[in-house]
Amino acid sequence: MINREYLEKRDTSNEITELSTTEALAEAIENGLLVEVKQVIGQGKEAFVCWGIDKYERNIAVKSYKLYRTIHRGVIHGTHRTSPYEVIAQFAKLEYYKNLDLFEAKLPVPQPFKYAGFSYSMKLIGDEHGPAPLLRDLSKNFFDDPSEILEQCVDILYNMFKARYVHGDFSEHNLLWYEDQVYVIDFLQSKNFALKDAIGYGSPLVPLTRAYRILRKDLNSLLPFFKRLFRIEVDYNEVLNYIMGDFKEKIDRELELNLEISS
Ligand SMILES: Nc1ncnc2c1ncn2[C@@H]1O[C@H](COP(=O)(O)OP(=O)(O)O)[C@@H](O)[C@H]1O
Ligand SMILES: [Mg+2]
Incomplete structure:
Protein backbone atom coordinates (compact mmCIF):
# COMPACT_ATOMS: atom_id res chain seq x y z
CA MET A 1 0.00 0.00 0.00
CA GLU A 128 -3.08 -4.12 -29.62
CA HIS A 129 -0.21 -6.42 -30.62
CA GLY A 130 2.32 -4.35 -28.74
CA PRO A 131 4.72 -1.41 -28.98
CA ALA A 132 6.43 -0.34 -32.20
CA PRO A 133 10.14 -1.14 -32.60
CA LEU A 134 12.93 1.34 -31.96
CA LEU A 135 15.09 2.35 -34.93
CA ARG A 136 18.01 0.69 -33.15
CA ASP A 137 16.23 -2.69 -33.28
CA LEU A 138 15.60 -2.67 -37.03
CA SER A 139 17.96 -4.35 -39.40
CA LYS A 140 19.77 -2.71 -42.26
CA ASN A 141 17.57 -4.39 -44.86
CA PHE A 142 14.30 -3.40 -43.26
CA PHE A 143 13.94 -0.20 -45.28
CA ASP A 144 13.79 0.15 -49.06
CA ASP A 145 14.93 3.72 -48.87
CA PRO A 146 16.67 4.52 -45.58
CA SER A 147 17.46 8.08 -46.70
CA GLU A 148 13.76 8.79 -46.35
CA ILE A 149 13.98 7.82 -42.67
CA LEU A 150 16.86 10.23 -42.19
CA GLU A 151 14.82 12.94 -43.88
CA GLN A 152 11.97 12.31 -41.46
CA CYS A 153 14.35 12.55 -38.51
CA VAL A 154 15.82 15.82 -39.76
CA ASP A 155 12.33 17.22 -40.32
CA ILE A 156 11.43 16.36 -36.73
CA LEU A 157 14.49 18.26 -35.49
CA TYR A 158 13.59 21.18 -37.78
CA ASN A 159 9.99 21.36 -36.58
CA MET A 160 11.04 20.97 -32.98
CA PHE A 161 13.50 23.83 -33.30
CA LYS A 162 10.77 25.93 -34.87
CA ALA A 163 8.62 25.16 -31.83
CA ARG A 164 11.62 26.37 -29.76
CA TYR A 165 12.54 22.95 -28.43
CA VAL A 166 15.66 20.80 -28.56
CA HIS A 167 15.39 17.13 -27.68
CA GLY A 168 18.71 16.41 -25.98
CA ASP A 169 18.80 12.64 -26.54
CA PHE A 170 17.81 12.33 -30.17
CA SER A 171 19.11 8.94 -31.23
CA GLU A 172 18.05 5.52 -32.49
CA HIS A 173 17.32 4.66 -28.82
CA ASN A 174 14.46 7.16 -28.65
CA LEU A 175 13.00 6.92 -32.14
CA LEU A 176 10.20 4.50 -32.92
CA TRP A 177 9.07 3.24 -36.31
CA TYR A 178 5.32 2.87 -36.71
CA GLU A 179 3.10 2.89 -39.82
CA ASP A 180 5.88 4.23 -42.05
CA GLN A 181 6.60 7.08 -39.70
CA VAL A 182 9.29 8.00 -37.22
CA TYR A 183 8.03 8.94 -33.73
CA VAL A 184 10.14 10.47 -30.99
CA ILE A 185 9.85 9.81 -27.24
CA ASP A 186 11.72 10.56 -23.98
CA PHE A 187 11.56 14.27 -23.14
CA LEU A 188 12.80 14.83 -19.60
CA GLN A 189 16.08 16.32 -20.86
CA SER A 190 14.38 18.32 -23.66
CA LYS A 191 14.71 22.08 -23.41
CA ASN A 192 12.50 24.98 -24.37
CA PHE A 193 14.63 27.91 -25.51
CA ALA A 194 14.38 31.67 -25.95
CA LEU A 195 16.60 34.61 -26.75
CA LYS A 196 18.95 35.30 -23.86
CA ASP A 197 17.44 38.71 -23.09
CA ALA A 198 13.99 37.22 -22.83
CA ILE A 199 14.96 34.86 -20.04
CA GLY A 200 14.34 35.98 -16.48
CA TYR A 201 16.07 34.67 -13.40
CA GLY A 202 14.86 31.22 -12.38
CA SER A 203 13.16 30.62 -15.72
CA PRO A 204 13.10 27.06 -17.07
CA LEU A 205 13.91 28.40 -20.54
CA VAL A 206 17.46 27.97 -21.82
CA PRO A 207 19.23 30.52 -24.01
CA LEU A 208 19.35 29.99 -27.76
CA THR A 209 23.12 29.42 -27.68
CA ARG A 210 22.72 26.51 -25.25
CA ALA A 211 19.95 25.07 -27.43
CA TYR A 212 22.34 25.35 -30.38
CA ARG A 213 24.95 23.25 -28.52
CA ILE A 214 22.32 20.64 -27.63
CA LEU A 215 21.17 20.50 -31.25
CA ARG A 216 24.75 19.95 -32.42
CA LYS A 217 25.13 17.11 -29.94
CA ASP A 218 21.85 15.53 -31.12
CA LEU A 219 23.02 15.66 -34.74
CA ASN A 220 26.31 14.15 -33.64
CA SER A 221 24.51 11.08 -32.42
CA LEU A 222 21.92 10.85 -35.21
CA LEU A 223 24.12 11.20 -38.31
CA PRO A 224 26.74 8.58 -37.34
CA PHE A 225 23.91 6.06 -36.80
CA PHE A 226 22.78 6.49 -40.41
CA LYS A 227 26.34 6.32 -41.61
CA ARG A 228 27.10 3.17 -39.62
CA LEU A 229 23.97 1.26 -40.47
CA PHE A 230 23.00 2.48 -43.93
CA ARG A 231 26.20 4.07 -45.24
CA ILE A 232 24.33 7.32 -45.75
CA GLU A 233 26.61 10.31 -45.54
CA VAL A 234 25.34 13.86 -45.41
CA ASP A 235 27.07 17.15 -44.79
CA TYR A 236 26.82 17.92 -41.07
CA ASN A 237 26.87 21.72 -41.46
CA GLU A 238 24.34 21.69 -44.24
CA VAL A 239 21.89 19.73 -42.09
CA LEU A 240 22.62 21.92 -39.07
CA ASN A 241 21.97 25.10 -41.06
CA TYR A 242 18.76 23.68 -42.44
CA ILE A 243 17.43 22.82 -38.96
CA MET A 244 18.36 26.24 -37.54
CA GLY A 245 16.28 27.85 -40.27
CA ASP A 246 15.35 31.44 -39.43
CA PHE A 247 17.11 31.16 -36.07
CA LYS A 248 20.51 30.98 -37.70
CA GLU A 249 21.07 34.74 -37.77
CA LYS A 250 19.93 35.11 -34.19
CA ILE A 251 22.24 32.31 -33.08
CA ASP A 252 25.21 33.87 -34.88
CA ARG A 253 24.39 37.21 -33.29
CA GLU A 254 24.13 35.74 -29.78
CA LEU A 255 27.32 33.73 -30.21
CA GLU A 256 29.06 36.95 -31.25
CA LEU A 257 27.68 38.75 -28.21
CA ASN A 258 28.95 35.94 -25.97
CA LEU A 259 32.39 36.32 -27.53
CA GLU A 260 32.36 40.07 -26.94
CA ILE A 261 31.44 39.56 -23.31
CA SER A 262 34.09 36.94 -22.69
CA SER A 263 36.89 38.80 -24.48
N1 LIG B 1 4.61 5.87 -26.10
C1 LIG B 1 5.36 4.77 -26.28
N2 LIG B 1 4.95 3.81 -27.16
C2 LIG B 1 5.68 2.70 -27.37
N3 LIG B 1 6.82 2.41 -26.72
C3 LIG B 1 7.29 3.31 -25.81
C4 LIG B 1 6.58 4.53 -25.55
N4 LIG B 1 7.27 5.22 -24.62
C5 LIG B 1 8.34 4.48 -24.32
N5 LIG B 1 8.38 3.32 -25.02
C6 LIG B 1 9.40 2.24 -24.92
O1 LIG B 1 9.98 2.29 -23.64
C7 LIG B 1 11.38 2.51 -23.72
C8 LIG B 1 11.83 3.49 -22.65
O2 LIG B 1 11.20 4.75 -22.81
P1 LIG B 1 11.99 6.12 -22.67
O3 LIG B 1 10.99 7.21 -22.55
O4 LIG B 1 13.01 6.22 -23.74
O5 LIG B 1 12.67 5.92 -21.24
P2 LIG B 1 14.20 6.00 -20.75
O6 LIG B 1 14.30 7.34 -20.08
O7 LIG B 1 14.31 4.86 -19.81
O8 LIG B 1 15.11 5.88 -21.94
C9 LIG B 1 11.62 3.05 -25.13
O9 LIG B 1 12.87 2.69 -25.58
C10 LIG B 1 10.51 2.40 -25.93
O10 LIG B 1 10.92 1.13 -26.37
MG1 LIG C 1 15.03 6.57 -23.83
Whole structure:
Protein backbone atom coordinates (compact mmCIF):
# COMPACT_ATOMS: atom_id res chain seq x y z
CA MET A 1 0.00 0.00 0.00
CA ILE A 2 1.54 3.28 -1.08
CA ASN A 3 0.39 6.26 0.86
CA ARG A 4 1.86 9.54 1.94
CA GLU A 5 2.56 8.39 5.47
CA TYR A 6 4.44 5.38 4.18
CA LEU A 7 6.54 7.51 1.84
CA GLU A 8 7.29 10.07 4.52
CA LYS A 9 8.42 7.31 6.79
CA ARG A 10 10.69 6.04 4.03
CA ASP A 11 11.98 9.55 3.52
CA THR A 12 13.02 10.10 7.09
CA SER A 13 14.50 6.68 7.62
CA ASN A 14 18.19 6.39 6.88
CA GLU A 15 17.83 4.03 4.04
CA ILE A 16 15.88 5.30 1.05
CA THR A 17 14.36 2.39 -0.79
CA GLU A 18 13.25 2.35 -4.35
CA LEU A 19 9.72 1.39 -5.29
CA SER A 20 9.62 -2.00 -6.96
CA THR A 21 8.07 -2.21 -10.42
CA THR A 22 5.03 -3.88 -8.86
CA GLU A 23 4.65 -1.13 -6.27
CA ALA A 24 5.01 1.61 -8.87
CA LEU A 25 2.39 -0.03 -11.10
CA ALA A 26 0.05 -0.53 -8.14
CA GLU A 27 0.40 3.18 -7.44
CA ALA A 28 -0.30 4.06 -11.10
CA ILE A 29 -3.43 1.87 -11.06
CA GLU A 30 -4.58 3.47 -7.83
CA ASN A 31 -4.07 6.90 -9.42
CA GLY A 32 -6.24 5.96 -12.39
CA LEU A 33 -3.50 5.94 -15.06
CA LEU A 34 -4.30 2.41 -16.18
CA VAL A 35 -6.54 -0.54 -15.39
CA GLU A 36 -4.59 -3.41 -16.89
CA VAL A 37 -0.86 -4.08 -17.15
CA LYS A 38 0.24 -5.87 -20.32
CA GLN A 39 4.02 -5.89 -20.23
CA VAL A 40 7.08 -3.96 -19.10
CA ILE A 41 8.62 -2.64 -22.35
CA GLY A 42 11.53 -0.53 -21.17
CA GLN A 43 13.71 -0.68 -18.11
CA GLY A 44 16.27 2.11 -17.75
CA LYS A 45 18.29 3.65 -14.95
CA GLU A 46 15.88 6.48 -14.25
CA ALA A 47 12.52 5.09 -15.29
CA PHE A 48 10.68 2.07 -16.57
CA VAL A 49 7.94 2.00 -19.17
CA CYS A 50 5.01 -0.35 -19.24
CA TRP A 51 2.39 -1.11 -21.87
CA GLY A 52 -1.13 -1.21 -20.46
CA ILE A 53 -4.80 -0.46 -21.03
CA ASP A 54 -6.59 2.52 -19.50
CA LYS A 55 -10.21 2.84 -18.46
CA TYR A 56 -11.17 4.00 -21.97
CA GLU A 57 -9.67 0.76 -23.34
CA ARG A 58 -6.86 2.61 -25.04
CA ASN A 59 -3.43 1.02 -25.44
CA ILE A 60 -1.14 3.23 -23.43
CA ALA A 61 2.45 3.48 -22.26
CA VAL A 62 3.06 4.44 -18.63
CA LYS A 63 6.46 5.89 -17.77
CA SER A 64 7.30 5.61 -14.12
CA TYR A 65 10.32 7.27 -12.50
CA LYS A 66 12.57 5.44 -10.11
CA LEU A 67 14.37 7.05 -7.23
CA TYR A 68 16.92 9.60 -8.30
CA ARG A 69 20.20 8.70 -6.69
CA THR A 70 22.67 11.53 -6.60
CA ILE A 71 24.79 13.39 -4.14
CA HIS A 72 24.26 16.48 -6.28
CA ARG A 73 22.14 18.92 -4.29
CA GLY A 74 21.59 21.64 -6.86
CA VAL A 75 18.84 22.01 -9.38
CA ILE A 76 18.09 18.88 -11.40
CA HIS A 77 16.10 19.41 -14.59
CA GLY A 78 14.84 22.66 -13.08
CA THR A 79 13.64 20.84 -9.98
CA HIS A 80 14.86 21.93 -6.57
CA ARG A 81 15.78 18.92 -4.55
CA THR A 82 13.46 18.49 -1.62
CA SER A 83 12.76 14.86 -0.92
CA PRO A 84 13.79 12.25 -3.49
CA TYR A 85 10.15 11.29 -3.86
CA GLU A 86 9.18 14.85 -4.67
CA VAL A 87 11.96 15.07 -7.24
CA ILE A 88 10.71 12.06 -9.19
CA ALA A 89 7.09 13.25 -8.92
CA GLN A 90 8.32 16.51 -10.49
CA PHE A 91 10.09 14.55 -13.23
CA ALA A 92 6.86 12.81 -14.23
CA LYS A 93 5.01 16.12 -14.31
CA LEU A 94 7.78 17.96 -16.19
CA GLU A 95 8.06 15.29 -18.85
CA TYR A 96 4.28 15.20 -19.23
CA TYR A 97 4.19 18.96 -19.95
CA LYS A 98 7.13 18.91 -22.37
CA ASN A 99 5.48 15.99 -24.19
CA LEU A 100 2.23 17.98 -24.27
CA ASP A 101 3.92 21.08 -25.72
CA LEU A 102 5.43 19.01 -28.52
CA PHE A 103 2.17 17.19 -29.15
CA GLU A 104 0.35 20.50 -29.44
CA ALA A 105 3.05 21.73 -31.83
CA LYS A 106 1.99 18.75 -34.01
CA LEU A 107 5.25 16.82 -33.74
CA PRO A 108 5.12 13.03 -34.14
CA VAL A 109 5.19 12.26 -30.41
CA PRO A 110 2.77 10.14 -28.36
CA GLN A 111 -0.29 11.99 -27.10
CA PRO A 112 0.19 12.43 -23.34
CA PHE A 113 -2.88 11.59 -21.25
CA LYS A 114 -2.34 12.06 -17.53
CA TYR A 115 0.28 12.40 -14.84
CA ALA A 116 -0.02 11.34 -11.21
CA GLY A 117 2.49 10.39 -8.54
CA PHE A 118 5.75 9.25 -10.11
CA SER A 119 4.26 8.33 -13.48
CA TYR A 120 2.60 9.67 -16.58
CA SER A 121 0.58 7.94 -19.26
CA MET A 122 0.60 8.49 -22.99
CA LYS A 123 -0.67 6.83 -26.13
CA LEU A 124 1.17 3.66 -27.03
CA ILE A 125 3.04 4.01 -30.30
CA GLY A 126 1.95 0.64 -31.61
CA ASP A 127 -1.29 -1.28 -31.42
CA GLU A 128 -3.08 -4.12 -29.62
CA HIS A 129 -0.21 -6.42 -30.62
CA GLY A 130 2.32 -4.35 -28.74
CA PRO A 131 4.72 -1.41 -28.98
CA ALA A 132 6.43 -0.34 -32.20
CA PRO A 133 10.14 -1.14 -32.60
CA LEU A 134 12.93 1.34 -31.96
CA LEU A 135 15.09 2.35 -34.93
CA ARG A 136 18.01 0.69 -33.15
CA ASP A 137 16.23 -2.69 -33.28
CA LEU A 138 15.60 -2.67 -37.03
CA SER A 139 17.96 -4.35 -39.40
CA LYS A 140 19.77 -2.71 -42.26
CA ASN A 141 17.57 -4.39 -44.86
CA PHE A 142 14.30 -3.40 -43.26
CA PHE A 143 13.94 -0.20 -45.28
CA ASP A 144 13.79 0.15 -49.06
CA ASP A 145 14.93 3.72 -48.87
CA PRO A 146 16.67 4.52 -45.58
CA SER A 147 17.46 8.08 -46.70
CA GLU A 148 13.76 8.79 -46.35
CA ILE A 149 13.98 7.82 -42.67
CA LEU A 150 16.86 10.23 -42.19
CA GLU A 151 14.82 12.94 -43.88
CA GLN A 152 11.97 12.31 -41.46
CA CYS A 153 14.35 12.55 -38.51
CA VAL A 154 15.82 15.82 -39.76
CA ASP A 155 12.33 17.22 -40.32
CA ILE A 156 11.43 16.36 -36.73
CA LEU A 157 14.49 18.26 -35.49
CA TYR A 158 13.59 21.18 -37.78
CA ASN A 159 9.99 21.36 -36.58
CA MET A 160 11.04 20.97 -32.98
CA PHE A 161 13.50 23.83 -33.30
CA LYS A 162 10.77 25.93 -34.87
CA ALA A 163 8.62 25.16 -31.83
CA ARG A 164 11.62 26.37 -29.76
CA TYR A 165 12.54 22.95 -28.43
CA VAL A 166 15.66 20.80 -28.56
CA HIS A 167 15.39 17.13 -27.68
CA GLY A 168 18.71 16.41 -25.98
CA ASP A 169 18.80 12.64 -26.54
CA PHE A 170 17.81 12.33 -30.17
CA SER A 171 19.11 8.94 -31.23
CA GLU A 172 18.05 5.52 -32.49
CA HIS A 173 17.32 4.66 -28.82
CA ASN A 174 14.46 7.16 -28.65
CA LEU A 175 13.00 6.92 -32.14
CA LEU A 176 10.20 4.50 -32.92
CA TRP A 177 9.07 3.24 -36.31
CA TYR A 178 5.32 2.87 -36.71
CA GLU A 179 3.10 2.89 -39.82
CA ASP A 180 5.88 4.23 -42.05
CA GLN A 181 6.60 7.08 -39.70
CA VAL A 182 9.29 8.00 -37.22
CA TYR A 183 8.03 8.94 -33.73
CA VAL A 184 10.14 10.47 -30.99
CA ILE A 185 9.85 9.81 -27.24
CA ASP A 186 11.72 10.56 -23.98
CA PHE A 187 11.56 14.27 -23.14
CA LEU A 188 12.80 14.83 -19.60
CA GLN A 189 16.08 16.32 -20.86
CA SER A 190 14.38 18.32 -23.66
CA LYS A 191 14.71 22.08 -23.41
CA ASN A 192 12.50 24.98 -24.37
CA PHE A 193 14.63 27.91 -25.51
CA ALA A 194 14.38 31.67 -25.95
CA LEU A 195 16.60 34.61 -26.75
CA LYS A 196 18.95 35.30 -23.86
CA ASP A 197 17.44 38.71 -23.09
CA ALA A 198 13.99 37.22 -22.83
CA ILE A 199 14.96 34.86 -20.04
CA GLY A 200 14.34 35.98 -16.48
CA TYR A 201 16.07 34.67 -13.40
CA GLY A 202 14.86 31.22 -12.38
CA SER A 203 13.16 30.62 -15.72
CA PRO A 204 13.10 27.06 -17.07
CA LEU A 205 13.91 28.40 -20.54
CA VAL A 206 17.46 27.97 -21.82
CA PRO A 207 19.23 30.52 -24.01
CA LEU A 208 19.35 29.99 -27.76
CA THR A 209 23.12 29.42 -27.68
CA ARG A 210 22.72 26.51 -25.25
CA ALA A 211 19.95 25.07 -27.43
CA TYR A 212 22.34 25.35 -30.38
CA ARG A 213 24.95 23.25 -28.52
CA ILE A 214 22.32 20.64 -27.63
CA LEU A 215 21.17 20.50 -31.25
CA ARG A 216 24.75 19.95 -32.42
CA LYS A 217 25.13 17.11 -29.94
CA ASP A 218 21.85 15.53 -31.12
CA LEU A 219 23.02 15.66 -34.74
CA ASN A 220 26.31 14.15 -33.64
CA SER A 221 24.51 11.08 -32.42
CA LEU A 222 21.92 10.85 -35.21
CA LEU A 223 24.12 11.20 -38.31
CA PRO A 224 26.74 8.58 -37.34
CA PHE A 225 23.91 6.06 -36.80
CA PHE A 226 22.78 6.49 -40.41
CA LYS A 227 26.34 6.32 -41.61
CA ARG A 228 27.10 3.17 -39.62
CA LEU A 229 23.97 1.26 -40.47
CA PHE A 230 23.00 2.48 -43.93
CA ARG A 231 26.20 4.07 -45.24
CA ILE A 232 24.33 7.32 -45.75
CA GLU A 233 26.61 10.31 -45.54
CA VAL A 234 25.34 13.86 -45.41
CA ASP A 235 27.07 17.15 -44.79
CA TYR A 236 26.82 17.92 -41.07
CA ASN A 237 26.87 21.72 -41.46
CA GLU A 238 24.34 21.69 -44.24
CA VAL A 239 21.89 19.73 -42.09
CA LEU A 240 22.62 21.92 -39.07
CA ASN A 241 21.97 25.10 -41.06
CA TYR A 242 18.76 23.68 -42.44
CA ILE A 243 17.43 22.82 -38.96
CA MET A 244 18.36 26.24 -37.54
CA GLY A 245 16.28 27.85 -40.27
CA ASP A 246 15.35 31.44 -39.43
CA PHE A 247 17.11 31.16 -36.07
CA LYS A 248 20.51 30.98 -37.70
CA GLU A 249 21.07 34.74 -37.77
CA LYS A 250 19.93 35.11 -34.19
CA ILE A 251 22.24 32.31 -33.08
CA ASP A 252 25.21 33.87 -34.88
CA ARG A 253 24.39 37.21 -33.29
CA GLU A 254 24.13 35.74 -29.78
CA LEU A 255 27.32 33.73 -30.21
CA GLU A 256 29.06 36.95 -31.25
CA LEU A 257 27.68 38.75 -28.21
CA ASN A 258 28.95 35.94 -25.97
CA LEU A 259 32.39 36.32 -27.53
CA GLU A 260 32.36 40.07 -26.94
CA ILE A 261 31.44 39.56 -23.31
CA SER A 262 34.09 36.94 -22.69
CA SER A 263 36.89 38.80 -24.48
N1 LIG B 1 4.61 5.87 -26.10
C1 LIG B 1 5.36 4.77 -26.28
N2 LIG B 1 4.95 3.81 -27.16
C2 LIG B 1 5.68 2.70 -27.37
N3 LIG B 1 6.82 2.41 -26.72
C3 LIG B 1 7.29 3.31 -25.81
C4 LIG B 1 6.58 4.53 -25.55
N4 LIG B 1 7.27 5.22 -24.62
C5 LIG B 1 8.34 4.48 -24.32
N5 LIG B 1 8.38 3.32 -25.02
C6 LIG B 1 9.40 2.24 -24.92
O1 LIG B 1 9.98 2.29 -23.64
C7 LIG B 1 11.38 2.51 -23.72
C8 LIG B 1 11.83 3.49 -22.65
O2 LIG B 1 11.20 4.75 -22.81
P1 LIG B 1 11.99 6.12 -22.67
O3 LIG B 1 10.99 7.21 -22.55
O4 LIG B 1 13.01 6.22 -23.74
O5 LIG B 1 12.67 5.92 -21.24
P2 LIG B 1 14.20 6.00 -20.75
O6 LIG B 1 14.30 7.34 -20.08
O7 LIG B 1 14.31 4.86 -19.81
O8 LIG B 1 15.11 5.88 -21.94
C9 LIG B 1 11.62 3.05 -25.13
O9 LIG B 1 12.87 2.69 -25.58
C10 LIG B 1 10.51 2.40 -25.93
O10 LIG B 1 10.92 1.13 -26.37
MG1 LIG C 1 15.03 6.57 -23.83
